[in-house]
Amino acid sequence: MTEVLRYAAFTADPRGGNPAGVVLDATGLDAAAMLRIAADVGYSETAFLTPAPPQDRAYTVRYFSPKMEVPFCGHATVAAAVALGERIGPGDLLFVTPAGEVPVTVRGDGIPEATLVSVAPHVHQVSEADVAEALGALGWSADDLDPALPPRIAYAGARHLVLAAATRDRLADLAYDFDRLAAFMTARDLVTLQLVWRADPTTFHVRDPFPVGGVIEDPATGAAAAAFGAYLRDLGETTPPATLTLHQGDDMGRPGILRVTLQPDDPRIHVSGTAVPI
Structure with missing residues (x-):
């Protein structure tokens, strides 16, 4: 067994x-x-x-x-x-x-x-049509997004669509069309959506819908954290050496902390965290 x-x-x-x-x-x-x-x-x-x-x-x-x-x-x-x-x-x-x-x-x-x-990361543009479909499935509008952090697809071992909420309240209120979002993600080979809100230059709250895996929401997502580090570096929103703190799971009652480190001499992303037996 x-x-x-x-x-x-x-x-x-x-x-x-x-x-x-x-x-x-x-x-x-x-x-x-x-x-x-x-x-x-x-x-x-x-x-x-x-x-x-x-x-x-x-x-x-x-x-x-x-x-x-x-x-x-x-x-x-x-x-x-x-x-x-x-x-x-x-x-x-x-x-x-x-x-x-x-x-x-x-x-x-x-x-x-x-x-x-992580493996070598990369970041890609995403079409306006794809962003509109993702927002529709989430029940968000374009006004709900932070214009300083534009949508991108980021990869550091798996593909994630990064969408930045303009407010913490918008991030906290997550109720989406499971089947519609799953179909959208499957067609584009996305593993999760990395939904983020910036609390300060190095601190973020994040949430990750995961309908393609049969899960409404992932409580702490290391692959998406690595992709997000690459996303911020690609936008010039952080410059190595840098350490980011990601808070995830708070809105699910399963708080977790992910530490993302970017080093000046390494294109890969470092993600750290503790773990304990259940």
């Missing part, structure tokens, strides 16, 4: 952050079995790890939501890395994901923290 561990990522409290399933040895499991296990677990993602010798502390990792496989998942990466660190000790790990190689470092002082290093 396959052992599934359960961790909450980007929190020090198992009642907060984003729950993830973790299978530390998925040897012999095919995609259908992984999808079935992820559906049974019911979290937004479950990570399936297989040792990748001959390199020490390297693992092939696949990520499944209850409805689909995703190329990369940040919170399940943090959860899996902390679970490994608790069993084999802190230090450096290498996760070989469908999106590419993701180095992860686990620090073991106090509550374990993991820092992942």
